[in-house]
Amino acid sequence: xxxxxxxxxxxxxxxxxxxxxxxxxxxxxxxxxxxxxxxxxxxxxxxxxxxxxxxxxxxxxxxxxxxxxxxxxxxxxxxxxxxxxxxxxxxxxxxxxxxxxxxxxxxxxxxxxxxxxxxxxxxxxxxxxxxxxxxxxxxxxxxxxxxxxxxxxxxxxxxxxxxxxxxxxxxxxxxxxxxxxxxxxxxxxxxxxxxxxxxxxxxxxxxxxxxxxxxxxxxxxxxxxxxxxxxxxxxxxxxxxxxxxxxxxxxxxxxxxxxxxxxxxxxxxxxxxxxxxxxxxxxxxxxxxxxxxxxxxxxxxxxxxxxxxxxxxxxxxxxxxxxxxxxxxxxxxxxxxxxxxxxxxxxxxxxxxxxxxxxxxxxxxxxxxxxxxxxxxxxxxxxxxxxxxxxxxxxxxxxxxxxxxxxxxxxxxxxxxxxxxxxxxxxxxxxxxxxxxxxxxxxxxxxxxxxxxxxxxxxxxxxxxxxxxxxxxxxxxxxxxxxxxxxxxxxxxxxxxxxxxxxxxxxxxxxxxxxxxxxxxxxxxxxxxxxxxxxxxxxxxxxxxxxxxxxxxxxxxxxxxxxxxxxxxxxxxxxxxxxxxx
Amino acid sequence: xxxxxxxxxxxxxxxxxxxxxxxxxxxxxxxxxxxxxxxxxxxxxxxxxxxxxxxxxxxxxxxxxxxxxxxxxxxxxxxxxxxxxxxxxxxxxxxxxxxxxxxxxxxxxxxxxxxxxxxxxxxxxxxxxxxxxxxxxxxxxxxxxxxxxxxxxxxxxxxxxxxxxxxxxxx
Numbered sequence: 001x002x003x004x005x006x007x008x009x010x011x012x013x014x015x016x017x018x019x020x021x022x023x024x025x026x027x028x029x030x031x032x033x034x035x036x037x038x039x040x041x042x043x044x045x046x047x048x049x050x051x052x053x054x055x056x057x058x059x060x061x062x063x064x065x066x067x068x069x070x071x072x073x074x075x076x077x078x079x080x081x082x083x084x085x086x087x088x089x090x091x092x093x094x095x096x097x098x099x100x101x102x103x104x105x106x107x108x109x110x111x112x113x114x115x116x117x118x119x120x121x122x123x124x125x126x127x128x129x130x131x132x133x134x135x136x137x138x139x140x141x142x143x144x145x146x147x148x149x150x151x152x153x154x155x156x157x158x159x160x161x162x163x164x165x166x167x168x169x170x171x172x173x174x175x176x177x178x179x180x181x182x183x184x185x186x187x188x189x190x191x192x193x194x195x196x197x198x199x200x201x202x203x204x205x206x207x208x209x210x211x212x213x214x215x216x217x218x219x220x221x222x223x224x225x226x227x228x229x230x231x232x233x234x235x236x237x238x239x240x241x242x243x244x245x246x247x248x249x250x251x252x253x254x255x256x257x258x259x260x261x262x263x264x265x266x267x268x269x270x271x272x273x274x275x276x277x278x279x280x281x282x283x284x285x286x287x288x289x290x291x292x293x294x295x296x297x298x299x300x301x302x303x304x305x306x307x308x309x310x311x312x313x314x315x316x317x318x319x320x321x322x323x324x325x326x327x328x329x330x331x332x333x334x335x336x337x338x339x340x341x342x343x344x345x346x347x348x349x350x351x352x353x354x355x356x357x358x359x360x361x362x363x364x365x366x367x368x369x370x371x372x373x374x375x376x377x378x379x380x381x382x383x384x385x386x387x388x389x390x391x392x393x394x395x396x397x398x399x400x401x402x403x404x405x406x407x408x409x410x411x412x413x414x415x416x417x418x419x420x421x422x423x424x425x426x427x428x429x430x431x432x433x434x435x436x437x438x439x440x441x442x443x444x445x446x447x448x449x450x451x452x453x454x455x456x457x458x459x460x461x462x463x464x465x466x467x468x469x470x471x472x473x474x475x476x477x478x479x480x481x482x483x484x485x486x487x488x489x490x491x492x493x494x495x496x497x498x499x500x501x502x503x504x505x506x507x508x509x510x511x512x513x514x515x516x517x518x519x520x521x522x523x524x525x526x527x528x529x530x531x532x533x534x535x536x537x538x539x540x541x542x543x544x545x546x547x548x549x550x551x552x553x554x555x556x557x558x559x560x561x562x563x564x565x566x567x568x569x570x571x572x573x574x575x576x577x578x579x580x581x582x
Numbered sequence: 583x584x585x586x587x588x589x590x591x592x593x594x595x596x597x598x599x600x601x602x603x604x605x606x607x608x609x610x611x612x613x614x615x616x617x618x619x620x621x622x623x624x625x626x627x628x629x630x631x632x633x634x635x636x637x638x639x640x641x642x643x644x645x646x647x648x649x650x651x652x653x654x655x656x657x658x659x660x661x662x663x664x665x666x667x668x669x670x671x672x673x674x675x676x677x678x679x680x681x682x683x684x685x686x687x688x689x690x691x692x693x694x695x696x697x698x699x700x701x702x703x704x705x706x707x708x709x710x711x712x713x714x715x716x717x718x719x720x721x722x723x724x725x726x727x728x729x730x731x732x733x734x735x736x737x738x739x740x741x742x743x744x745x746x747x748x749x750x751x752x753x
Contacts, residue, residue, distance in 0.1 A: 122605055123612050127656040130601070147656055181597055181659040307650035310643055 005134045005165040006035035009098065012141045014041040015174055018069050020060065020435055021045070022053040026073025027113060028100025031165040045435060046463065048456040050077050052428035054084020054155075055454070058093045059432030062415045063390055065218060067149050068432065070097040075113030078159075079120065083422060085155045086124040090419025091241060092216055094153035096145055097125075103163040104132050117159045126154030134167040142174040151184025152305040153216055185304060188319035188326045196276075196300045196317045197333040203274035203298075204345035205352075206234045209257060209286075212241030212418065213279020213303060215411045217323035222411040224327045225278060226250065231334070233346060235353055237265035239280050241418040244408030254353065255362075258286040259554050260400040263361035263563060266552070268353055269294050270560035277301045279323045282313040283419070284581075292559030302326045361552050361565055362404055371521050373398065373473045373544040376528075377405040377445070380471065383528050389441040390433045392416065394426035394450030397479035400550045402445040424453030427470060431457060434466045441469070441532060448474040448541075449498045458511040461537050469531050470539045475546045476501060483549045487573040488556075508539035517541040556581035589618060590645050590665040591672060591742050594634040595751055597657040598624050605655050606634055615640060615648055619674075619717070619739035631659070631751075635672075635741045662750055664742050672742035676713045676720045682731030683707055690730040697723050708733075716740075 003011065009032055013021070020043045025033045036044050047053040050072045057068025072081050078099040088095045099121075102111040118130050127147050129140050144156040200206060208229060214221045222245040229236045229252045236246055237257040246253055255262035257269055269275070275297045280286065282301075287293040290312065299315040301308070302323055309318040319326050364374045384406075391406055392415040393399040399416055408414050415433060417425035430444035451472055461468055481496040505515030514534055518527040518541070531538045552563040557577040564571040596602045603622055610617050618637040625633040638648055645663065652661045664670040678699075680690045687709075694701065694711050697719070703710035713723055717740060724735060744750070 118601055119604065122601065122608055128601075179656075182656045305650075305654065307647065307654050309650070311647055311650075314643065 001171060002168050003171050004031065004035065005137055005160075005167045005169070006031040008134070008137045008169065008171055009141065009160065009165070010035045010039055010042060011171060012138045012174055013069060014039070016142065016145050018042055018067070021069045021071050022047055022056040022060070022432065023071030024048075024050050024053060024073065024077060026077050026100060028074035028102060028162050029071060029077070029098075029160075029165075031162065032071060032098070032100070032160070044071075045431075046460065047428070048459050049454065050080035051084050051424065052454050052457045052460070054081050054088065054095065054097065055422075055425050055428035056432030056435070057095050057097075058084065058088055058091075058425070059392060059415050059429030060436045061093050061095060061432075062215075062429075063412050063433040064436045065412065067094045067096050067145055070095060072097065072099055073113065074100040074102055074117070075115045077113075078115055078117040082120060082124055083420075085121060085157065087417055087420040087422045087425060088155040089124055089126065091417065092153050092212060093155065094149040095155040096141075096148050097155060097157045099157055099159050100165075101130070101159045101161040104161045105163070107161065117157065121157045124155070125157050126152075128157035128159065130159040130161075131164055132161065134164050134169045135172075137164070138172050138174045142176050143179065146176045146179075147182060151182075152213075185306070185321045186325050188302070188321040188329060190329065192317055192319055193326070193329045193333050196319060196330060197337055199274055199298050199300065199317065200232075200276060200334070201337060201339050201341055204342065205272045205349045206232070206274040206276065206341075207268050207272040208234060208236040208276045208278060209239070209269065209280055210236060210242045210245055210278040211239040211280025214242055214245040214323050215279075217279065219411055221279075221322075221324035221327060222246065224324060224331060228327060228331050228334070231331070232341060234341070235268055235350075237261065237269065239283075239286055239418070240403055240416060242280060243403060243414045244411045247409040248407035249409060254357075256403050259288070260404065260550050260552065262404070263359045263552055263565065264353055264356040266554065266560040266563060267356045271352070272297045275299045277303075277315070278327065279303060281308045281311070284312070287313060288554045289557050289559050289577075294560070359565070361563075364551075367545065368521060370545045371518065371524060371542060373401050373475070373542075373548055374405055375521065376473060376524060376542050376544060377401050379524050379528055380443070380445075381406050383525075383532055384441065384443075387441050389413065389443060390415070390430075390437060392426040392430040392433060392442070392444045394444070394446045395421045395423045396447045396450060396481075397475075397483065397548070397550050398445055398447045398450075398473040400480075401473070406445075423450040427451060427454050428457050430468045430470070431461060431464065431466070434468050435464070438466065442467070443469045443471050446470055446472045447479060448472050448476065448501060448504070449478045452498070455507070458508065458513060458539070462511045462513055465536060467535060468537050470537075471531070472504060472539070472541050473544050474501075474504070474541050475544050475548070477546060479548075480550070482547075486549070488579055504539055504541040514538045515541065517543065519543040585641050587639055587641055588645070588665070589637055589639045590663055591670065591740065592634075592636045592638065592649070592652065593662045593664055593742060593750060594636060594652055594658060595660040596632050596634060596655075597659065598630045598632040599657055602632070602655075602657045603634070605657070606636075606652065609651055609655060610638075613651060615644065621739040621741050635739070637740055660750060662744075664744060667744060669745040670742050671745060672716060672740045673714050674717055674720055674740045675738040676723065677702075677736045678711045678713070678724065678727055678732060679708060679734040680711065680727055680731045681708045681733045686730045690727060693723070693726050693730065699723065
């Protein structure tokens with residue numbers, strides 16, 4: 001049967017079990033939109049800005065483990081997608097982004113809405129393709145799909161010139177030929193696994209530090225990690241990207257680590273003698289000053305990406321492979337090994353950790369007059385218990401508080417922009433999550449400044465009429481910028497006050513969306529209940545204390561054991577070295 | 583030592599497709615690695631393969647990281663750090679134009695003879711010399727030609743191959 005290039009594109013996607021495309025039409029993708037119009041296997045979700053399309057696809061992908069698919073036009077359509085693609089690359093989110101391109105004979109002529117999409121996206125994708133021949137469409141899309149979801153997942157761009165979309169050819173059944181050049185690792189070397197087990201079993205103060213790689217490896221990776229933690233009875237801390245892999249209910253979980261991690265997690269990382277890193281990458285927000293990072297520990301590192309090994313921190317045993325397979329190997333070896341951890345030393349280690357826990361580092365001074373942001377999240381957390389909620393966040397103080405005060409019991413329930421730190425991520429991501437999970441509560445925890453960056457998606461939300469809840473912690477500041485200006489720049493709040501804010505209730509109402517404002521701490525419970533009980537979308541404006549800071553904090557340039565725990569804590573923050581860092 | 587800075591020569595076998603070289607070069611600039619020299623050409627038409635030879639400097643950790651980052655590029659088939667792999671030979675081609683008259687012109691010919699450079703073009707006032715060899719040898723030749731009227735240099739960058747019977751990719 002003869003099909004047009006556009007029909008082949010859509011049929012290929014449908015045959016790859018793609019259910020939904022997030023996109024925005026334009027001149028160079030009109031034939032594909034025509035093909036979408038004429039079929040009903042794939043649903044299209046119309047966005048209001050291409051960046052939001054990518055974030056929606058990220059939310060969809062992160063909450064399901066599937067590939068998120070995006071369709072945008074050439075030129076500005078493609079360039080608008082760049083921030084989202086970079087975000088997905090940093091956080092290893094599988095995406096397939098189809099971009100329209102001017103016809104092949106016009107490429108290079110500075111044609112209308114032409115951009116060098118392949119050149120521009122080369123550094124923000126795992127791989128990209130330009131399809132110049134209609135006969136390559138099926139194989140390229142199938143290969144791109146495979147590259148996006150396999151190994152360390154990431155975004156793939158396929159650039160589709162308009163003449164290729166309009167050409168006519170036979171449809172060829174898709175099969176992914178095994179790729180010669182691209183072969184992601186699965187299992188680690190058994191000799192390294194045995195060595196890792198020996199080191200682990202000899203330790204007196206071990207810790208597991210796990211990250212987003214566990215989430216990417218699937219639910220079974222989270223399950224085996226939980227089994228491992230329980231079997232060994234050793235502490236685990238999780239990165240921002242890794243929250244939910246091991247349940248917050250698990251007594252061995254010390255909370256998140258890193259710049260705004262818990263006191264006990266960071267102290268344990270600093271003092272441990274063996275560190276098992278699972279699917280995390282020793283990012284600077286985790287390690288603090290590398291010179292003082294966990295100075296006395298042997299480090300075992302599980303990662304699917306060989307370039308993550310020894311990139312920032314020199315490790316003793318690398319285990320290159322998929323988290324699930326490697327953890328499975330490790331667990332089997334552990335059980336077979338005759339020696340056991342010395343339970344006396346482990347008890348001693350727990351005693352030490354429990355002393356750190358007593359600091360109660362996430363305590364804060366509540367107020368009867370103003371809503372403390374931490375309090376708002378605690379109330380939200382209580383209200384969501386047992387509801388299997390999905391949370392997305394924007395970027396800033398609210399994001400850190402959400403990571404600290406919300407509990408995650410399962411993987412894939414927490415979507416946040418970790419690596420790139422993209423303000424404007426959370427709201428569209430929440431829409432993508434809700435598309436994938438129509439019956440589940442989906443809440444975007446936002447700051448007012450971040451929300452403004454993609455608030456045009458209120459129009460998409462209204463059109464979709466899905467019950468996404470936007471929970472804005474409104475302090476009228478770019479809170480994290482303000483906090484850094486307070487600590488590192490003498491309290492000179494240059495341009496960090498969000499002046500001329502809209503009335504968020506009227507804003508929501510103008511799109512036909514329910515708005516709730518709460519300013520009185522006494523009303524908090526009731527308002528949050530009202531938000532969650534409402535059947536449709538809600539924008540909630542939570543007016544919170546304006547000058548609150550996120551604690552604990554490892555100031556830039558400091559070590560894990562040099563945390564600032566409160567405003568009263570007299571820690572030097574303005575070191576010359578720290579000022580130069582991010 | 584881990585912090586010592588050394589030069590390493592990599593052979594990188596890549597799919598011969600458009601944009602692959604841009605990805606390889608882009609990785610170096612994006613991650614701030616220094617390229618000393620880089621050459622590329624198709625080496626196997628049947629299997630559609632190109633070979634990139636790249637010389638880089640860095641600490642052991644940086645060199646390891648460069649290898650891993652190269653391997654991460656999807657159309658890269660194989661990366662070999664020749665410097666770590668064993669003995670290898672490397673060669674570079676140099677073209678030098680010398681503009682001179684009289685004694686200096688004769689002297690340039692004499693130096694060329696010592697280096698076994700070939701004259702591939704001559705006019706009444708100039709020579710173009712061709713020379714192959716290691717980068718060191720080429721540098722030495724250029725240095726000697728400078729006072730004799732050197733006006734232009736063009737060089738290819740190094741290509742390299744392992745000594746002995748071992749091949750990078752099985753046929």
